[in-house]
Amino acid sequence: MSSEDKVDVELYDRQIRLWGMSTQKLILKSNVLVVNINGVGTEIMKNLLLSGIGNITVLDEHDIDIDDVNTYYNQFFIYKSNIENLTGKVKRLDIAQTNMKDMNPRCNLTSITSDTKKLLLDKSFLNKFDLVIITEILDNEFLCKVNDVSRELNLPMYITQSYGLSSMIFVDYISRISLSEKFLDIKNDAVQIEREKEMIAKGKFPVKLTKNTELVSKELVNNEEDGNMKLVMRTLNKFISFREMIEKLNTEECISNQFNNRQLRNLKSNTTIPYVLNSLNPKIFSTDEHFNKCKGIELPAVAAIVGAALVQDFISSLNKTKLINNLLLFDAKNDEMPIIEI
Amino acid sequence: MIKDLETIFGKEGTSKLQNSKVLMVGSGGIGCELLKNLVLLGYKEIHVVDMDTIDLSNLNRQFLFRFKDIKNFKSVVACDLVNEFKFTNFNTKLVAYTENIMNFKHFNIDWFEQFDVIMNALDNLEARRYINKICQYIKKPLFETGTSGFDGFAMPMLSKVTECFDCTNKETPKTYPVCTIRSTPSQPVHCVVWAKGFLFQELLGDTHEDNIQDYGTDDQEEIQRIKSQQSELHELVLMISDPSLTNMDEVVEKTINKVFVDDIKKLLAIDSLWKTRKPPRVLDLTNVDFGIEEMDDLDKNKEWTLEENINHFIVSLKKLINRKRSNNNAGLEFDKDDNDALLFLASAANIRSEIFSITTKTVFDIKQIAGNIIPAIATTNAIIASFSTLNSLKLLAFGDDIQSLKSSFTSWATGTSNKKYMNMVRVNKPNPECTVCSRTNNMIMDLNQSTTLDQVISFLRDKFKDMFPEDISVMNLNNSSIIYDFDFDDLISTPLSKIINPSPLTADFLLILDEDTSETICKPIQILLNWTDSLPINVNTDTLDQYTKTTHDEQEKTQSDAAINDDGEIVLMDDDDGQPAHKKHKLNDDHVEVLSD
Numbered sequence: 001m002s003s004e005d006k007v008d009v010e011l012y013d014r015q016i017r018l019w020g021m022s023t024q025k026l027i028l029k030s031n032v033l034v035v036n037i038n039g040v041g042t043e044i045m046k047n048l049l050l051s052g053i054g055n056i057t058v059l060d061e062h063d064i065d066i067d068d069v070n071t072y073y074n075q076f077f078i079y080k081s082n083i084e085n086l087t088g089k090v091k092r093l094d095i096a097q098t099n100m101k102d103m104n105p106r107c108n109l110t111s112i113t114s115d116t117k118k119l120l121l122d123k124s125f126l127n128k129f130d131l132v133i134i135t136e137i138l139d140n141e142f143l144c145k146v147n148d149v150s151r152e153l154n155l156p157m158y159i160t161q162s163y164g165l166s167s168m169i170f171v172d173y174i175s176r177i178s179l180s181e182k183f184l185d186i187k188n189d190a191v192q193i194e195r196e197k198e199m200i201a202k203g204k205f206p207v208k209l210t211k212n213t214e215l216v217s218k219e220l221v222n223n224e225e226d227g228n229m230k231l232v233m234r235t236l237n238k239f240i241s242f243r244e245m246i247e248k249l250n251t252e253e254c255i256s257n258q259f260n261n262r263q264l265r266n267l268k269s270n271t272t273i274p275y276v277l278n279s280l281n282p283k284i285f286s287t288d289e290h291f292n293k294c295k296g297i298e299l300p301a302v303a304a305i306v307g308a309a310l311v312q313d314f315i316s317s318l319n320k321t322k323l324i325n326n327l328l329l330f331d332a333k334n335d336e337m338p339i340i341e342i
Numbered sequence: 343m344i345k346d347l348e349t350i351f352g353k354e355g356t357s358k359l360q361n362s363k364v365l366m367v368g369s370g371g372i373g374c375e376l377l378k379n380l381v382l383l384g385y386k387e388i389h390v391v392d393m394d395t396i397d398l399s400n401l402n403r404q405f406l407f408r409f410k411d412i413k414n415f416k417s418v419v420a421c422d423l424v425n426e427f428k429f430t431n432f433n434t435k436l437v438a439y440t441e442n443i444m445n446f447k448h449f450n451i452d453w454f455e456q457f458d459v460i461m462n463a464l465d466n467l468e469a470r471r472y473i474n475k476i477c478q479y480i481k482k483p484l485f486e487t488g489t490s491g492f493d494g495f496a497m498p499m500l501s502k503v504t505e506c507f508d509c510t511n512k513e514t515p516k517t518y519p520v521c522t523i524r525s526t527p528s529q530p531v532h533c534v535v536w537a538k539g540f541l542f543q544e545l546l547g548d549t550h551e552d553n554i555q556d557y558g559t560d561d562q563e564e565i566q567r568i569k570s571q572q573s574e575l576h577e578l579v580l581m582i583s584d585p586s587l588t589n590m591d592e593v594v595e596k597t598i599n600k601v602f603v604d605d606i607k608k609l610l611a612i613d614s615l616w617k618t619r620k621p622p623r624v625l626d627l628t629n630v631d632f633g634i635e636e637m638d639d640l641d642k643n644k645e646w647t648l649e650e651n652i653n654h655f656i657v658s659l660k661k662l663i664n665r666k667r668s669n670n671n672a673g674l675e676f677d678k679d680d681n682d683a684l685l686f687l688a689s690a691a692n693i694r695s696e697i698f699s700i701t702t703k704t705v706f707d708i709k710q711i712a713g714n715i716i717p718a719i720a721t722t723n724a725i726i727a728s729f730s731t732l733n734s735l736k737l738l739a740f741g742d743d744i745q746s747l748k749s750s751f752t753s754w755a756t757g758t759s760n761k762k763y764m765n766m767v768r769v770n771k772p773n774p775e776c777t778v779c780s781r782t783n784n785m786i787m788d789l790n791q792s793t794t795l796d797q798v799i800s801f802l803r804d805k806f807k808d809m810f811p812e813d814i815s816v817m818n819l820n821n822s823s824i825i826y827d828f829d830f831d832d833l834i835s836t837p838l839s840k841i842i843n844p845s846p847l848t849a850d851f852l853l854i855l856d857e858d859t860s861e862t863i864c865k866p867i868q869i870l871l872n873w874t875d876s877l878p879i880n881v882n883t884d885t886l887d888q889y890t891k892t893t894h895d896e897q898e899k900t901q902s903d904a905a906i907n908d909d910g911e912i913v914l915m916d917d918d919d920g921q922p923a924h925k926k927h928k929l930n931d932d933h934v935e936v937l938s939d
Contacts, residue, residue: 009642009706013399017710018491018717021643043724046405050720069429073344074382079426103405164350297346300382301731304375308724309763312492312755315721324754328763332732335748337763 012052019319024052026318031055033129035116036062036136037096039074039298040160040167043307044133046076049104051315057110057129058097059119062136063089074300120146126153131314133158138296140246147172147242156317158310159242164294165332167306171313171324172239177216179320182231184220193229196220212238212325212341239326245342302332344430347384355739356384360431362738363387365457367443367473369420370394371718372487373463374406375727380461381424383735384431389457391439391449392417403720415440444472446848451786451872454480459734461485463727465716467512471778474499474507478784479870481882483737483744485730491717492755494726498733498747498769501779509773509780519558524568525609526619530695530703534711537690538676541601542683544575545582546662548673563612571605582663583671590660591632597659598652602693603627622697625652632656642705646689648696655689658682678713687712722752729764745769783867783886787852788877791839795826798838801879802854802867809886811856811864818842819851819868828857844873862890 008024009016016024030053034044037060048056064071064078066086072078077096091113101109112119119125126132132150134157137143143159150157151174159170184193197220206214214236221230240248313324327340347356362385366376369392380388394416396407406420417438428434441448454460454476462484464470470486477484477499484499486507499506522528523536557565578600581593602625610621630652637657640646646654661682666674676683688708695702709715729750736742748766753759772780789798795816803810815827818841825833825841833841844850854867865887 010398012402014715014718015402016706017715018719047720047724050402050405052402070345073346073429075429076378076382076424076427080429081426102408164346293349297349299346299350301379301728301735304379304724304728304731308721308728312719312721324763330763335750335766337766339754339761339763 008052015051019315023315023319027052027315028054030318031057031128031130032314033057033059033126033132035059035120035132035134037075037077037093038062038136039300039303040162040307040310041133041135042075042077042096043304044135044311045100046103047308047311049100049107051311052104053107055108055110057112058093058100059112059116060091060093061114061116062092064092064095065089074298074303117142121149123149123153126150126155129155131156131158133160133310133314135160136296136298137161140242144241144243144246151241158314160306160310162296162298162303162306163291164297164299165302166294167302167330169306169310169313169324169328170242170245171326171328172241173237173317173323175236175238176317176323177320178235178237178322180233180235180322182233184229184231186229189229193220196231206236209235210341212240214238235322237323237325240342245327248342302330305330305332344384347430351735351739355741358741359386359735359739360384361386362458363456364389364734365454365460366390366463367460367469368392368463368465369406369416369438370400370463370465371403371720371723372489372727372730373416374404374420375724376461376463376487376731377406377420377424379728379731380734381428381434381436382430383731384428385434386431387435387437389437389439390417390421391441391443392420393440393442403718403723405720443469447846451476451480451849451870454482457482458738459483459485461487461730461734463487470507475778477501478506478779479786479882483734485734487726487730489718489722489726491719492722492752494722494752495750496726496729496733497749498737498744500744501784502772503744505770505772506776506779508778509770509776519556520554520568521557521559521561521564524571525564525612526615527694527698527700528619530691530700530707531711533691533694533698533700534687534703534708536694537687538712541690542674542676542687544572545579545597546666546674547676561612561614564615567608567612571608574600582666585667590663593663594656594659595632598625598627598630598632598655601690602697606697620699623699625693625697630656635660642709645702645704646692648693651689651692651696651702654685655693658686658689662686676712678709678715684709684712722755725752725764726750781865783865783883784870785867785881785883786870786872788872788874788880789838790875790877790879791873792837793839793879794835794837795841796834797879798852799826799834802881805881805884806886809864809888811854811858813857815855815857817853817855819853820845820848838871839873842871844871862888864888 009021012024032048032053032055034041034048034056035058037045037058041060045056045058064075066083066088072092075092075096077099078092079099082095082098083090093111093113097109097111101107120132120134126149132146132155134143134146137159138161147157147159150172154174156174157172159172161168184196186193196218200218200220205218206216209215216234216236218231218233221232223230309324309328309330317323324339325341327342328337329340330337343353343356347359351359364380364385364387366373366380366388369377369390373390373392377388377390392415395413396404396411396416396419398409398412400416401407401409404416406423407416411419415438417440421436421438425436428436439448443449460473460477460482462470462473464473470488473484474486478501481501484507486495486497486499488495498504518532518535522532523540527533527536554568557568559565578597581587581596587593606622606624609615610624615621629649634653634656637653640650640654662674665682666672674683676687678684684705688703688705691708692702694700703711733747736747737744745768747769749769751765751767753765754763759765774780787798799814799816813828816825817823818825820842824830838852842850842852850871850873852869852871854869856864856866858864867886869881
């Protein structure tokens with residue numbers, strides 16, 4: 001074992017104990033593109049750097065105005081000591097990248113501070129990455145185009161948008177197989193084990209589990225030593241595109257069909273989650289002045305929750321566990337955080 | 343003023359936030375995230391208490407720390423770094439403390455009372471209980487948090503209004519019967535517990551198990567064996583501690599012969615043990631080289647062969663004996679980060695596993711079992727810290743009642759729900775049976791060094807009138823002695839400070855019990871004594887809780903009804919299984935599907 005590997009194990013001890021060495025190696029090998037480092041982007045960068053990711057490219061052409069704290073109040077990769085001798089406008093990423101590198105010096109960090117829109121439609125640029133994370137872009141027509149390109153390249157993508165106390169994450173892994181393992185006790189779960197055996201013997205697969213998920217295979221793995229059995233299910237998850245999602249949300253029956261009664265009640269009577277959908281679907285929910293003011297605000301704490309949920313989902317994608325399919329909404333005002341399959 | 347904050351919280355809410363004073367207990371995994379949030383949101387004053395120093399294994403999640411900070415105090419390094427980005431409110435005052443929060447000399451009751459809210463970011467039960475208890479007296483909102491891997495919770499608490507940390511039983515570390523550990527292990531963990539709690543302690547440590555009360559078996563022959571095994575080990579200990587015995591190979595050979603050969607033979611002789619179990623195999627020592635001095639570092643993530651384990655045992659035991667001898671034979675303390683001790687423990691546990699036909703474990707796994715290591719990741723900590731932050735925002739900026747806040751539990755990541763990323767439920771009412779918050783009247787009394795016991799009692803009678811019981815007894819909780827009752831009033835005109843000898847390190851408590859025989863009984867009054875020089879005698883409450891036998895029973899009945907959350911889901915069934923409430927929230931997937939439709 002080389003000395004460098006040894007430090008890795010000690011440093012990442014607490015997470016290797018959770019997701020294992022093989023996932024940790026996949027994290028190290030990953031190559032991720034992060035677009036924009038406002039509140040949520042900053043949180044995403046922190047979580048990616050901490051997790052031990054090998055390669056990150058950051059794309060951000062935004063300026064901050066040193067003389068206007070409103071343009072950088074929610075940043076924690078910009079330090080007072082970095083800007084005390086500066087005035088006027090500077091590139092946000094130029095200042096932040098030094099402190100990002102300092103958080104994980106072993107990460108290959110590339111910064112690009114121009115041509116965001118052009119690069120996001122450039123296939124040869126996007127092709128290098130294993131994942132694209134887009135934050136702080138609210139132009140849905142443009143996002144649809146980028147998602148069309150990413151789908152063509154079979155490139156997984158996250159899009160997140162923020163509205164003050166509300167926020168959303170759109171997840172697109174196009175199509176992927178996930179594994180779920182459930183441990184059954186041979187003594188206590190005898191009935192269930194019998195039932196599963198029967199079903200597996202019939203072998204009527206694939207079975208539709210939900211609208212977008214099909215069961216590909218199911219097997220019982222015997223582990224007599226520990227007195228338990230493992231039920232392994234392989235499921236095929238189909239994700240819908242950003243464009244499709246907006247189209248579906250634009251039909252009234254989608255709202256009533258896709259959500260259960262309770263969620264629907266909340267969507268209609270509460271105030272904040274509809275705001276999120278409102279931006280995707282202006283026809284159904286009337287706009288609200290306060291909501292429009294909150295559009296694009298990436299509030300600390302809310303941004304931290306969204307940034308953490310997104311990175312955690314990406315790490316799950318590496319070890320084949322279930323993923324958010326395909327919209328996560330968060331409404332901090334009304335304490336709702338549903339996952340909705342459109 | 344920051345425009346975005348004003349848009350969301352309004353001018354008034356933002357200024358309330360920028361006038362609030364927070365105590366943050368702990369600046370580790372959750373603490374770093376919490377501190378960042380509070381500073382970015384512009385809280386006025388944040389006091390951070392943490393006695394821990396930074397360790398390499400913290401750096402995967404405690405994002406305010408770098409390699410260069412290892413061995414420095416967490417609270418100090420965390421405050422120094424967030425000082426660099428307090429843009430929202432340049433005047434945010436950060437105060438770092440490196441003392442133990444339970445040190446009452448440093449952190450007395452007046453100190454605690456200066457804060458608007460208390461936010462816990464702790465990793466241990468003892469300190470959580472302590473802060474919870476303090477909050478019962480100062481009656482300030484407490485935001486409690488905790489994480490373990492993908493699992494986490496954030497709960498708001500307020501004395502008498504919501505449940506407190508001790509309203510539900512908390513899981514305590516699992517213990518194993520003595521007989522399982524010493525004579526009939528069947529799982530890898532049994533062998534690890536044997537290696538750590540018995541072999542390492544007896545041979546190299548200085549705490550010894552002398553008074554075993556419960557052997558976990560009635561087999562007299564087996565109990566006799568366990569007892570004599572201990573005294574036989576004593577000879578080995580004498581050898582290990584004798585610096586004149588310089589032939590280390592011999593010392594190690596005798597040790598291995600004793601614990602892996604002779605002891606096993608003697609166990610095998612007890613027939614009753616092996617009627618239903620697979621008997622152990624005696625270790626074969628024919629090809630063992632006791633002269634080995636060094637081993638190459640093997641992969642700690644792979645399972646080792648028996649030979650590799652024996653070699654590691656020999657090498658690490660020699661090193662540990664030398665360390666013990668060179669330190670005047672002072673007992674070694676097991677530390678999971680001490681490589682020699684870890685290798686000794688892992689190889690001993692694995693050799694024993696081989697003997698008892700149990701699967702062996704890697705050093706990595708054994709470290710986790712022996713060191714009580716809890717997996718921890720940045721993302722769960724960020725989520726939990728932020729839900730706690732949002733609750734404090736709602737209370738301070740929006741002026742929400744604590745009852746309207748939600749307790750948040752991870753649910754998607756831990757597989758308990760497919761539809762909700764977090765399970766957010768209404769806060770529970772206090773458990774009427776809770777001895778910390780419900781079954782006593784808790785109050786703080788300001789008094790000075792000359793205040794007499796009589797003055798204390800008269801003051802309480804005057805203050806609470808009929809609510810205060812006629813016939814009482816008073817107890818000094820520092821040493822559990824009665825200082826006053828109906829036929830013992832000798833101390834009545836003595837200053838209380840003389841009677842109870844105020845402790846310099848911990849808080850002083852009085853307990854007043856209602857000795858009346860009437861139906862309505864005043865709940866025991868627990869008084870935290872706040873010694874001051876100037877203030878007149880006073881207490882921080884206006885009412886005393888009472889109960890009658892019947893209402894007491896009714897309260898219990900109400901508690902056992904299932905609580906319903908906002909979504910009409912049953913979230914808590916009182917089935918007296920002693921499980922913590924947050925475990926009960928985690929219904930399995932099937933339940934969630936049925937209930938949310």
